[in-house]
């Protein structure tokens with residue numbers, strides 16, 4: 001008889017809930033840790049899927065699991081450290097959040113590495129709206145770990161025919177893609193909100209990829225990772241999909257709503273807001289020029305408006321495309 005994998009999902013927001021449903025679909029015994037299980041209601045957790053119901057087989061609790069074969073950390077990036085601190089390191093841990101810790105400039109696996117230096121760690125990222133994963137619509141993502149064999153083994157625990165998890169041994173590139181696409185989605189939304197046009201959005205996305213390639217190289221990521229699911233894949237989804245919270249935050253800012261007010265009106269977290277300044281600082285530390293990320297950071301801080309933002313980007317010198 002084969003052993004049924006026990007998967008513990010930490011964080012019962014939209015993504016944690018969708019991953020719990022996916023893990024159950026993959027045949028695992030699933031537990032879902034919620035800060036406040038009593039506050040979980042369909043409309044609050046999964047605003048895009050108000051009628052969803054967790055199968056009765058998924059145990060929801062505010063007590064951290066003591067045993068598991070795999071732990072998925074699906075809380076927002078800025079709460080990863082404080083949440084993970086309470087997780088018993090009883091199994092490999094996969095960071096499912098996308099962002100950079102603002103206080104330290106660290107990526108998810110660097111935060112987990114500080115807390116759990118002896119655990120097997122991985123990161124899951126890709127073009128995945130939670131409400132589509134929750135309903136089992138086809139999608140693909142990448143699971144990266146420093147050890148390629150571990151990455152494949154852990155990916156297999158969550159893979160189903162409709163959720164295709166590719167393995168990678170480039171966690172740096174995967175984490176950078178996941179963090180940066182949220183910042184670029186704010187830029188794309190702002191361009192559309194300010195009626196700069198779809199040409200402008202396509203140019204922004206493409207030039208952002210050049211920017212991310214420079215940063216990825218400086219951080220030790222592999223170039224091909226950015227052309228994969230966690231890079232271009234997630235940029236395509238988040239910069240064009242109206243369901244993206246980061247895109248919608250940018251859209252509202254582009255239409256003239258102050259950043260704080262636009263963020264308050266969103267249901268759920270827009271990770272790009274806290275990640276933009278952290279990513280900019282990281283780029284500066286490595287001497288990498290990132291004009292789109294810098295412009296989004298200033299827009300979010302309210303130190304420039306949309307006219308300034310487009311002027312800043314349009315007044316840059318035009319040189320060789322891949323200089």
Ligand SMILES: NC(=O)c1ccc[n+]([C@@H]2O[C@H](COP(=O)([O-])OP(=O)(O)OC[C@H]3O[C@@H](n4cnc5c(N)ncnc54)[C@H](O)[C@@H]3O)[C@@H](O)[C@H]2O)c1
Nearest residue numbers: 012013014015016074075076077079097098129130268269
């Ligand atoms: N929603 C998606 O479609 C999706 C898909 C892929 C990845 N992600 C990533 O998953 C992560 C979580 O996003 P989400 O959509 O589930 O979030 P969400 O907006 O649905 O929910 C936020 C969650 O954070 C929790 N929270 C608030 N304050 C907290 C605190 N102090 N400590 C711990 N938890 C706290 C809330 O209880 C809530 O469960 C993000 O990094 C996001 O980028 C989301």
Ligand SMILES: O=P(O)(O)OC[C@H](O)CO
Nearest residue numbers: 126127128129244245246
């Ligand atoms: O709604 P967003 O902008 O947080 O995007 C959700 C996922 O990260 C898309 O892959």
